[in-house]
Amino acid sequence: MSGCQGETACVSRCAIPLLYNLGVSKQIRCTVLFVFPVQECINSMCGGTEMIKVRHGRIRHEYKRFYFLDVEGQRIRWEPSSKSADKSRIPIRSISEVREGHQSDVFRLARGLYSADQCFSIVYGSSHEQLNLVAPSEVKASQWIIGLRNVVKNASKSSTVEAMQFARDQWLKETFEAADKNGDRSLSLDEVIGLVKKLNMGLSIKQVKRIFIESDTNCFGESANTLDLGEFRDFYKAVSTRDEIYYLMMKYSSSGEEHLTTNDLQSFLETEQRAENVTPEMCREFIKKYEPTSAGVAEDWMGVDGFSQLLLGPEGQIFNPEHAEVHQDMTQPLSHYFINSSHNTYLTGDQLQSKSSVDMYVKVLKMGCKCIELDCWDGPEGEPYIFHGYTLTSKVKFYDVIQAINKYAFVASPYPLILSIENHCSVDQQEMMAQQMRQVFKERLLTEPPNKMQTTLPSPEQLKEKILIKNKKLDNEEKIDGWVTDEDEGEEEKPRASQQTQETSDGVKKSIESELTNGNASAIQKAVADAGKIAFVVNESKIENEAETKPEEMRKRARSSSVPTVTTLMPAVHRRVQMKARSKSVSVQHDDESDIIDGDAQKRRKLHRDLSKLVIYTQSARFRGFRKSLASGKYYELCSFGEARALRCVTAQRAERFVRHNVRQLSRIYPAGYRVNSSNYNPIEMWNSGCQLVALNFQKNDKGLQINQARFKTNGNCGYVLKPEAQRREPISFTPHTEDPVKGVSPVLLTLKVISGQQLPKPNGVEKGEIIDPYVKVEILGIPLDCVEERTKVIDDNGFNPIWNETFTFNIFMP
Numbered sequence: 001m002s003g004c005q006g007e008t009a010c011v012s013r014c015a016i017p018l019l020y021n022l023g024v025s026k027q028i029r030c031t032v033l034f035v036f037p038v039q040e041c042i043n044s045m046c047g048g049t050e051m052i053k054v055r056h057g058r059i060r061h062e063y064k065r066f067y068f069l070d071v072e073g074q075r076i077r078w079e080p081s082s083k084s085a086d087k088s089r090i091p092i093r094s095i096s097e098v099r100e101g102h103q104s105d106v107f108r109l110a111r112g113l114y115s116a117d118q119c120f121s122i123v124y125g126s127s128h129e130q131l132n133l134v135a136p137s138e139v140k141a142s143q144w145i146i147g148l149r150n151v152v153k154n155a156s157k158s159s160t161v162e163a164m165q166f167a168r169d170q171w172l173k174e175t176f177e178a179a180d181k182n183g184d185r186s187l188s189l190d191e192v193i194g195l196v197k198k199l200n201m202g203l204s205i206k207q208v209k210r211i212f213i214e215s216d217t218n219c220f221g222e223s224a225n226t227l228d229l230g231e232f233r234d235f236y237k238a239v240s241t242r243d244e245i246y247y248l249m250m251k252y253s254s255s256g257e258e259h260l261t262t263n264d265l266q267s268f269l270e271t272e273q274r275a276e277n278v279t280p281e282m283c284r285e286f287i288k289k290y291e292p293t294s295a296g297v298a299e300d301w302m303g304v305d306g307f308s309q310l311l312l313g314p315e316g317q318i319f320n321p322e323h324a325e326v327h328q329d330m331t332q333p334l335s336h337y338f339i340n341s342s343h344n345t346y347l348t349g350d351q352l353q354s355k356s357s358v359d360m361y362v363k364v365l366k367m368g369c370k371c372i373e374l375d376c377w378d379g380p381e382g383e384p385y386i387f388h389g390y391t392l393t394s395k396v397k398f399y400d401v402i403q404a405i406n407k408y409a410f411v412a413s414p415y416p417l418i419l420s421i422e423n424h425c426s427v428d429q430q431e432m433m434a435q436q437m438r439q440v441f442k443e444r445l446l447t448e449p450p451n452k453m454q455t456t457l458p459s460p461e462q463l464k465e466k467i468l469i470k471n472k473k474l475d476n477e478e479k480i481d482g483w484v485t486d487e488d489e490g491e492e493e494k495p496r497a498s499q500q501t502q503e504t505s506d507g508v509k510k511s512i513e514s515e516l517t518n519g520n521a522s523a524i525q526k527a528v529a530d531a532g533k534i535a536f537v538v539n540e541s542k543i544e545n546e547a548e549t550k551p552e553e554m555r556k557r558a559r560s561s562s563v564p565t566v567t568t569l570m571p572a573v574h575r576r577v578q579m580k581a582r583s584k585s586v587s588v589q590h591d592d593e594s595d596i597i598d599g600d601a602q603k604r605r606k607l608h609r610d611l612s613k614l615v616i617y618t619q620s621a622r623f624r625g626f627r628k629s630l631a632s633g634k635y636y637e638l639c640s641f642g643e644a645r646a647l648r649c650v651t652a653q654r655a656e657r658f659v660r661h662n663v664r665q666l667s668r669i670y671p672a673g674y675r676v677n678s679s680n681y682n683p684i685e686m687w688n689s690g691c692q693l694v695a696l697n698f699q700k701n702d703k704g705l706q707i708n709q710a711r712f713k714t715n716g717n718c719g720y721v722l723k724p725e726a727q728r729r730e731p732i733s734f735t736p737h738t739e740d741p742v743k744g745v746s747p748v749l750l751t752l753k754v755i756s757g758q759q760l761p762k763p764n765g766v767e768k769g770e771i772i773d774p775y776v777k778v779e780i781l782g783i784p785l786d787c788v789e790e791r792t793k794v795i796d797d798n799g800f801n802p803i804w805n806e807t808f809t810f811n812i813f814m815p
Contacts, residue, residue, distance in 0.1 A: 041147035045069040049144065052134040053078075054114070056106040067133070073151060074170070076122070076131075090124050090131065092155045096366070097123040098148045100141070105357050106132040108400060120145050128363045169233075175199075176232050186226035192235070199759070199800060203239060211238045242308065244756045244803050248272075249307045259301040262287070273316075274751075286310055318752070319713065326716035330415070333457040334617070335635075335666055336728045338687055339418070340712045340719040341371035343670045343695035344678075346386050346396060351676045353392035354699075358404050364698045365405070368412040368712055370719030371470075371668070371693050373420045374401060376433060384429045398433060402440045409444070409467060413718035416446075416463035418618055418693070420668065421471040427481045427608045434610035441467050446616050456635055456664065457617055460720050469611075470618035470638055470668075477609050485622060486603040618666065626657040635664050638693075643672035643681050650689045652737040660732045662690035670695045680704025684781050687711070688736035690727040707781065724814065736783045741813050748815040752778060754792050756803040772799040783814045 048068030055061045065078040074092050081088035101116040102108055117138040122131040135141035179187055179195040187195070189212055196208050215227055215235035227235055246258075252268040253260055260268065262283040269275040269283070284300055290313060291297050291306035302310070314321045342364045346356040364372060376398055379385035384398040409417045425433065437445055446466045450458075472484040621637035623629065629639070641649065646669045649658045661667070669686045671679075678697040681704055686694045696708050715721050726734040726742055733743060741747060754776045762772055776792045788810060795802035 036143060036146055038146060038150050041143040042069065042073070042151065044140070044143045045147045046071075046073075049135060049140050051136065051140075054106050054110065054132045054134060056109050060110060069147070069151070072170075074155075076148075090122065092151050094124045095122055095148070095152045096128070098145055098152065099123065100145050104130055104132050105355075105359050105396075106130070108358065108396075117141065122148065128359070128366075130359070172233055172236060173229065176229050184226075186228050187232060188226055192227065192232075196239070208239075211235055214238065240758070240801065241304075242756060242758065242801065244805065245308050245311065246304050248755070249304055257301075259296065259303045260307065262300050265302060286315065289313075323714040324716060326413070326718050328715045328720075328722040330461040330720065331459045332722065332728070333459060333635075333664075334416075334463075335457050335662060335664055335692060336723055337460065337692060337720040338694070338711065338723060339371055339692045340367075340369045340708070341418075341420075341668065341693040341695040342369045342698045343373055344375065344388060344697065345369075345372040346375065346401070347388060347393060347678065347697075348699055350678050351388060351391065351393075354678075356387045356394045356396045358396050358400050360699065361401055361404050362408050365408040365417075366411055367698070367709075368717040368719045369698065370413075370415060371418040371420060371695065372405070373422060373695070374398070375422045375424070376429075377424045378426050378429050382429060382432060384425050384433050389424060399436050399440075402437055405467075406440050406444070410465055413716065413720075414464045415460040415718055415720050416466045416468055418468045418470055420693075420695075421469060421611075423471055423605075423607070423611070427606050430608035430611045434608065434614060437469070437614065445469075445614065447614060449616060450636065454635075457666070468616065468618050469614040471611060471615050471620055472607055473615040473619045474607055474609060474612040477612055479609065481606050481608050482612075483604045484607045486605045626654065626661055629661050629665065630657070633661070633665055638666040638668060640668045640670065641691075642670060643675075646686055646691070650685050650736070652735070655689045655737055656732065656735040658689040658691075659727055659734055659736075662692065663728060663730060663732060666693060667691045668693035668695060671697060680708075683708055683711070685736075688783050690723060692723075726814070736814075738783070738785060742783075745814060748812040750780075750810045750812055751807065752810070753807045754778070754804045756801065756805070758801050760799040760802070762799065771797045773797060774799055774802050776804060778808055780810055780812065782812070785813050786810075 046069045048066050050064065050066050053063040053065055055063070065081070067076060067078045069075075070077050070089075076090040076092070078088055099121045101119055102111060102114075104121040107114065107116075107119050107121070114134050115138070118135045118141045120133055120135070120141055122133070123129070124131070133144075135144060175195070176187065179191050181191060189209065192212055193205060193208055196203055212227065212235065215231050215238060216225065217231060217234075218224075218228070249260060250256075250258070252264045252272075254264050254267075255261070262280045265283040265286065266278050266280060269278045287300055287302050287306065288297055290309040291302045292309075293303060293306075296303055296306060310316055314324075344351065345364055346358075346360055348355045348357045348360055361372060375386055375388060376384050377387060377389055377395075379395070379397070385395040386398055386401055387393050387395040405417070405419070421433075423430065438447075444465055444467050446463065446468050472486070474482045474484065476482060617636045618638045619634075619636050621634075621639055623639040623641065646667075648654070658667075667690075669683075669691050671681060675681075675697070678700040680696045680700055680702050683694040683696060683704060684707065694708070696705050698705060712719060712721060724745070726745055729744070757774060757776070760772065760774050762770070773794050773796050775794045777789065778791070779789045780786055790808045792804040792806045795804065
């Protein structure tokens with residue numbers, strides 16, 4: 001389906017290609033079925049339609065509901081519903097996508113039960129939730145798809161001020177209605193006092209009474225001593241007026257009037273916000289954008305409401321709005337960029353028994369991820385599947401995944417996408433994978449071999465709209481298949497435990513293997529928890545030994561982060577498939593002072609020539625130490641490091657060599673095997689040493705992932721961020737553990753003023769009715785020399801409008 005430019009829109013449906021043998025498909029047919037006036041579709045939505053909501057957990061559920069677009073045209077609602085009115089709705093502005101047909105996991109699992117022409121899915125919210133609906137007819141489904149896409153597109157065009165004002169008005173209306181217990185469309189003094197307590201405003205009853213009387217302008221007849229909706233808006237504005245913003249505005253008002261002229265606004269931006277290249281014309285544009293009064297816009301001045309909106313808008317954020325677009329040089333080698341990367345992309349939860357989902361690929365690609373993982377295993381009827389091997393996670397078809405990848409690969413940006421293939425398939429299904437990728441990706445799939453004279457990786461600009469395959473590669477591709485070494489995730493992570501610990505771990509291993517066989521999920525969770533306790537014992541022993549020669553600060557860092565995995569404790573879960581291929585023993589060597597092992601007993605597997613030929617610039621290679629990598633490593637070789645091994649590489653003794661290694665070659669870091677709950681490590685340490693592909697569990701929105709999202713928000717969220725020059729400039733002399741200013745880098749002085757907050761949410765665990773005591777923590781993350789944390793004072797019993805007015809200054813040596 002496509003949207004409309006004029007008064008009509010059409011829905012076109014394409015036949016889904018069917019696979020035969022090795023990926024040959026029928027020709028795709030596309031037929032235009034319906035053409036509707038857009039207004040007719042919106043009218044149909046407003047009138048409402050009875051549809052079936054489909055949910056799919058362990059069991060598929062159906063719910064018949066009446067869905068409609070509300071009178072303001074701002075929300076999809078449904079009835080009946082056991083949820084409260086504020087829960088049984090979807091704001092139009094929160095909708096990111098409307099998909100027709102079987103383009104969600106729910107409908108993929110229910111193929112054959114519902115006609116694709118009657119199905120559509122609404123994707124909404126920051127967590128990419130889905131509402132999967134079956135319309136009573138193809139016509140109704142098409143009307144909803146066209147209408148929804150149109151109102152979503154129009155909502156995205158509205159200005160920031162309009163959106164914020166509308167959101168505020170709607171919230172006030174809904175708050176008013178919720179507080180109106182007797183439904184008489186007015187609030188008594190007692191109802192207002194109860195509401196003030198509920199909103200955590202921190203006002204005394206005396207203050208509430210005074211402002212209530214001032215706001216009750218219609219004090220005659222039945223309306224006396226009550227507030228209608230308009231009066232309640234005035235009441236709320238009075239109690240929520242932010243004095244600290246008013247005084248800040250008046251500080252720059254040259255006339256003493258309660259507004260700022262264009263010159264006043266320019267002075268504020270240059271002096272207070274340290275903005276550069278500010279012009280009077282720019283200030284006039286801000287006034288047009290944020291000032292709510294027509295008089296202010298006509299006379300070029302901004303009052304306190306407009307000034308508040310400016311501070312809350314993009315121009316008032318610490319994030320530079322210019323960085324919301326691609327602004328960095330994109331013509332340098334791939335190894336010169338940090339690349340947004342995902343680990344076990346298909347999982348929706350933990351690593352042991354959660355659901356595998358095609359939609360997770362859609363989610364991370366729309367978030368700007370540019371390296372995603374496909375864990376491929378043999379499936380029935382010659383069809384490869386993706387799942388976490390030897391666990392209870394569900395399976396998804398490889399073909400369904402690559403179809404979704406092809407559709408969303410370049411939605412966030414046109415820069416290249418890397419598919420990290422973890423290959424556990426037989427040669428026959430490897431051939432099928434190669435055929436399917438060629439068929440689906442077509443010219444997007446990079447297959448052209450590099451120039452023999454080439455010595456560096458190509459740039460993101462050169463690889464626009466290209467999909468790269470990361471996998472092993474045959475030395476000789478003349479034969480149909482051949483042997484390659486197999487470095488599974490987790491094979492290199494082998495903690496050294498005491499005899500007693502090893503005996504205990506053997507018991508845990510047997511427990512996990514037994515419960516996997518029997519499918520007992522709760523028992524598996526207990527066994528995994530036991531494994532985590534053993535890992536902690538092993539880790540503490542190892543850290544103590546390593547910390548003896550380190551200063552106290554490094555000892556503290558080691559305790560919090562330098563931990564090996566517990567893959568040897570859970571071979572059936574995390575060491576993956578038992579290889580049929582023969583293994584080859586190699587001697588164990590050490591790299592200079594490093595304790596990184598050069599060789600180990602390696603598994604080998606067969607690789608099909610067709611899959612090997614798809615590997616061009618991202619050839620998986622075993623890391624054999626810095627000495628060998630710097631002397632003979634190939635620019636197209638990509639080494640993967642488990643979390644524990646990577647942490648040993650980023651220590652003070654080895655970090656500089658790791659930085660040098662990462663100038664020419666790509667390094668991929670992945671989470672330790674003991675993170676069965678899909679938690680994340682701190683990516684900062686890996687970026688400090690120049691590692692590009694720092695893969696995280698996107699299904700866990702913890703601090704590690706939030707740091708990653710902050711890193712890649714810059715440069716237009718395109719998935720590529722240029723590394724600092726000190727990590728690219730040869731000869732490399734940079735080490736992240738420096739105690740002196742970085743050579744060739746000018747330090748930056750950052751001054752940050754924390755003014756106030758408003759309507760702060762209560763943190764998890766706070767009891768109902770409890771008033772919070774908020775404070776603000778400011779943390780600088782980067783190289784150890786820059787890492788610092790400051791806190792404001794605590795404001796007692798005020799989560800509604802706490803004021804701090806505290807200033808912090810930081811020296812940033814590696815900005």
